Amino acid sequence: MTITIYETRKTITMSPARPEATHVAVRDGRILGAGTLEELERWGDYTLDTTFADKVLMPGFVEGHAHSSAGSVWDGSYLGWFDRADPDGTVWAGLKDVDAVVARLTTFAEANPDEPLVIGWGLDPIYMDNVRVTRADLDRACADRPIVIMHASGHIMNMNTKGLKIAGLLKPGVNHPGIPLGSDGMPIGELRSPEVMGPAGAKVGFDRGKAIEGSTEGLRSYGRLCVRAGVTTATDLARSLTDESVTQALAITGEADFPICLVPFRIMLGMSPEDLVNFTAGIKKRSTERCDLGRIKVVADGSIQGFTARLLWPGYQNGAPNGLWYVAPEQMAEIFERALDAGVLVHTHTNGNEATQLAVETLEAALKKVPSRDHRFTLQHCQLATPAQFRKMARLGMCANLFSNHHFYWGDEHYALTVGPERAERMNACRTALDSGVAMAIHSDAPVTPLGPLFTAWAAVNRITASGRTLGEGEKISVDEALRAITLGAAYTLKMDHQIGSIEAGKRADFAVLEEDPYAVAPDALKDVQVWGTVQGGRVFAAAEI
Amino acid sequence: MTGPALPVTVIGGYLGAGKTTLVNHLLRSSGLRLAVMVNEFGALPIDRDLIEAEDEALISISGGCVCCEYGDDMVSALMKITEMAPGLDHILLESSGVAIPGSIMASLLFLDGLRGDGVVVMADAAGIRETAANSYLTDTIQRQLDDADIVVLNKADLVAPEDLAATRTWLRDHVPGTRIVEAEHGKVSPQVLLGAIPLPRQGHKVTGHADALFQSRVLHPAEPVDAIVLARGLAEGDLGLVRAKGYVPKPGGGMSLIQVVGSRWTVEDAGDSHAPGIVCIGLKATFDPAQLERLGQLDPV
Numbered sequence: 001m002t003i004t005i006y007e008t009r010k011t012i013t014m015s016p017a018r019p020e021a022t023h024v025a026v027r028d029g030r031i032l033g034a035g036t037l038e039e040l041e042r043w044g045d046y047t048l049d050t051t052f053a054d055k056v057l058m059p060g061f062v063e064g065h066a067h068s069s070a071g072s073v074w075d076g077s078y079l080g081w082f083d084r085a086d087p088d089g090t091v092w093a094g095l096k097d098v099d100a101v102v103a104r105l106t107t108f109a110e111a112n113p114d115e116p117l118v119i120g121w122g123l124d125p126i127y128m129d130n131v132r133v134t135r136a137d138l139d140r141a142c143a144d145r146p147i148v149i150m151h152a153s154g155h156i157m158n159m160n161t162k163g164l165k166i167a168g169l170l171k172p173g174v175n176h177p178g179i180p181l182g183s184d185g186m187p188i189g190e191l192r193s194p195e196v197m198g199p200a201g202a203k204v205g206f207d208r209g210k211a212i213e214g215s216t217e218g219l220r221s222y223g224r225l226c227v228r229a230g231v232t233t234a235t236d237l238a239r240s241l242t243d244e245s246v247t248q249a250l251a252i253t254g255e256a257d258f259p260i261c262l263v264p265f266r267i268m269l270g271m272s273p274e275d276l277v278n279f280t281a282g283i284k285k286r287s288t289e290r291c292d293l294g295r296i297k298v299v300a301d302g303s304i305q306g307f308t309a310r311l312l313w314p315g316y317q318n319g320a321p322n323g324l325w326y327v328a329p330e331q332m333a334e335i336f337e338r339a340l341d342a343g344v345l346v347h348t349h350t351n352g353n354e355a356t357q358l359a360v361e362t363l364e365a366a367l368k369k370v371p372s373r374d375h376r377f378t379l380q381h382c383q384l385a386t387p388a389q390f391r392k393m394a395r396l397g398m399c400a401n402l403f404s405n406h407h408f409y410w411g412d413e414h415y416a417l418t419v420g421p422e423r424a425e426r427m428n429a430c431r432t433a434l435d436s437g438v439a440m441a442i443h444s445d446a447p448v449t450p451l452g453p454l455f456t457a458w459a460a461v462n463r464i465t466a467s468g469r470t471l472g473e474g475e476k477i478s479v480d481e482a483l484r485a486i487t488l489g490a491a492y493t494l495k496m497d498h499q500i501g502s503i504e505a506g507k508r509a510d511f512a513v514l515e516e517d518p519y520a521v522a523p524d525a526l527k528d529v530q531v532w533g534t535v536q537g538g539r540v541f542a543a544a545e546i
Numbered sequence: 547m548t549g550p551a552l553p554v555t556v557i558g559g560y561l562g563a564g565k566t567t568l569v570n571h572l573l574r575s576s577g578l579r580l581a582v583m584v585n586e587f588g589a590l591p592i593d594r595d596l597i598e599a600e601d602e603a604l605i606s607i608s609g610g611c612v613c614c615e616y617g618d619d620m621v622s623a624l625m626k627i628t629e630m631a632p633g634l635d636h637i638l639l640e641s642s643g644v645a646i647p648g649s650i651m652a653s654l655l656f657l658d659g660l661r662g663d664g665v666v667v668m669a670d671a672a673g674i675r676e677t678a679a680n681s682y683l684t685d686t687i688q689r690q691l692d693d694a695d696i697v698v699l700n701k702a703d704l705v706a707p708e709d710l711a712a713t714r715t716w717l718r719d720h721v722p723g724t725r726i727v728e729a730e731h732g733k734v735s736p737q738v739l740l741g742a743i744p745l746p747r748q749g750h751k752v753t754g755h756a757d758a759l760f761q762s763r764v765l766h767p768a769e770p771v772d773a774i775v776l777a778r779g780l781a782e783g784d785l786g787l788v789r790a791k792g793y794v795p796k797p798g799g800g801m802s803l804i805q806v807v808g809s810r811w812t813v814e815d816a817g818d819s820h821a822p823g824i825v826c827i828g829l830k831a832t833f834d835p836a837q838l839e840r841l842g843q844l845d846p847v
Contacts (some may be wrong), residue, residue, distance in 0.1 A: 195650070325686060
């Protein structure tokens with residue numbers, strides 16, 4: 001029963017009774033209290049730890065929507081436009097032209113001579129004047145093994161000639177809108193739309209399951225990414241969990257040095273609503289301190305930049321047909337009703353506002369049948385929600401986890417192309433959500449955008465796009481509101497706010513250890529606040545040593 | 547892959563339209579070795595009395611048929627099923643209730659040895675107009691119907707004659723030109739849907755059609771023809787054919803295999819060792835053999 005009292009430059013508690021403190025006392029991985037040394041001494045014998053004497057402590061950040069594939073994706077070669085840090089903390093410089101992409105791929109292929117498949121990820125030619133990367137380009141990097149590259153958006157794949165050959169596509173006369181042809185009549189190497197990328201990837205041995213869901217080993221690198229970002233609780237949204245994969249996840253998260261509490265969601269796919277809810281309710285009992293189970297993710301529609309999100313009138317600005325449903329309304333209703341009845345939390349992916357509308361109406365009807373006072377059903381992304389939808393969500397007790405990083409990376413695209421200026425400016429409307437009384441979190445969707453709650457908060461505070469445009473001045477939120485969203489806000493959407501999200505007596509000793517006070521820096525410098533590491537369940541993890 | 551390509555029929559349509567009922571009917575009545583691919587096992591997709599064995603990956607069904615689920619990786623599942631269950635005659639791919647069947651057909655582009663045979667979309671006579679009036683689903687239902695080579699207007703017995711007539715009209719307005727077959731309890735002739743036509747190669751006994759809705763003829767073009775022109779004529783003309791399949795001699799020697807499903811047609815090269823003749827099946831209400839006779843000699847089946 002040793003007590004450790006951490007001396008800090010400042011501790012930000014997110015607790016209104018005592019918003020700031022100088023010391024935090026921890027016993028058995030939990031917080032005894034935050035206050036002055038004198039106040040905390042009365043708990044008895046203690047060790048004073050001065051490691052954080054010049055650091056700022058915040059509640060450990062909670063990433064409410066990310067994927068553990070953010071770890072395993074680094075098994076491939078990062079080819080993105082922006083600088084990005086890997087789980088070891090190495091920063092990979094953003095690549096600014098096709099030659100740079102080819103050069104990095106060449107090095108990667110040579111360094112991994114035994115890999116039958118050369119995988120790259122994060123390519124984003126929209127920043128390179130939409131240059132088209134061709135199979136001839138990629139052949140320069142590696143011609144004797146297939147190359148598969150996923151674009152940052154997740155909606156385009158590139159292959160080299162060898163890859164196309166194995167996929168059975170290197171032939172004239174291919175007539176498919178998702179397979180552009182070169183002047184020679186042969187596929188140029190770019191593959192668009194899931195119905196093309198999925199099969200082509202499968203033919204060359206690209207493990208889509210791993211790409212989307214991550215691997216068991218990838219959980220460890222996911223944990224390391226989290227430490228570097230100050231995250232102590234991270235969702236894995238979502239996995240095709242089975243009894244077996246739950247056992248694996250419990251083993252890895254149970255390792256003594258596993259640095260986060262993982263919150264895996266069971267995706268709706270592959271099970272009837274009844275089996276889905278029963279299975280998820282069943283695995284809830286297997287939860288541990290570091291693997292919190294028993295939640296469901298429903299996917300209602302696709303993505304806005306992929307033109308597969310379901311939009312209300314007037315739809316896409318370029319006239320593209322409305323997007324796709326990935327769940328039938330009746331199935332959504334059955335899942336909601338059964339989950340409410342079983343006390344299982346459901347988060348629903350809705351990108352377009354028609355999908356949001358369906359989820360809202362479906363929950364309203366389900367709540368009439370199965371009244372539930374504190375359900376906290378959450379809409380994930382919920383990017384295009386209208387003010388009326390936020391008001392209705394508030395009245396129904398729904399939460400929103402908005403994708404504030406998204407408008408930095410794709411806001412310019414939405415402004416120019418997909419939905420046009422007005423709707424682009426109200427995307428991820430944090431101000432409206434909070435003003436409407438919706439419990440709100442913000443997220444990264446890593447690996448879609450980098451895991452980094454301070455960056456996510458910065459994006460919600462400043463709403464700046466990659467080109468420097470302020471997208472929706474009226475939807476900005478304050479630094480305090482944003483920091484609340486990445487701590488207590490996200491914890492609330494997970495029904496974990498009684499355990500995590502603030503530094504208060506009785507809660508888990510989860511801290512983000514920062515080099516600077518995020519309240520003291522300029523709001524546009526929030527993303528530059530350095531993370532020293534974390535404390536999770538009373539265990540100290542220094543980013544430099546992880 | 548040797549031998550002829552394995553045909554794949556996509557069975558689409560909204561929830562409750564009768565996709566599973568149709569699949570079970572085909573398992574009982576087609577006489578073919580079928581592989582049934584379902585999106586997810588969920589509620590058991592196969593009638594109990596047909597099941598011989600069940601494990602996590604595969605359900606074995608009497609008559610050498612199998613059923614497996616494909617989840618979100620259909621192509622891998624398709625590649626696996628042909629290995630797990632050799633000797634199949636036909637694959638039935640049951641789509642989820644909101645899937646767009648044309649996208650599924652597009653995936654087959656990647657699979658050597660498989661051939662997209664056609665898209666059958668089930669429409670619930672008792673519910674499709676109401677479902678399509680739901681603004682969340684209007685465009686999804688339309689896109690499903692647009693992709694259909696054959697629409698099965700199912701549960702025709704569950705609605706009053708005037709309602710059935712109204713739904714028939716509604717369907718014709720929404721998919722003009724698409725072949726519409728009416729059915730009760732998903733009972734549609736497997737010969738019509740799957741082209742389980744008694745060709746010499748398959749060695750099936752020629753039994754004619756028990757189904758009173760259809761009539762069929764065998765077409766023998768007088769001399770070697772351009773198979774593509776003929777196939778297009780059978781599919782896109784107003785002959786009222788739902789299904790046609792058979793061999794015709796090519797002008798320069800050898801034969802062509804013609805397959806028609808609704809307005810979709812394919813022509814592929816075939817060896818010499820086939821009896822010529824194209825079995826043509828049409829709805830009695832719309833199929834006029836006299837029109838077909840202009841293309842060659844007609845024999846009864």
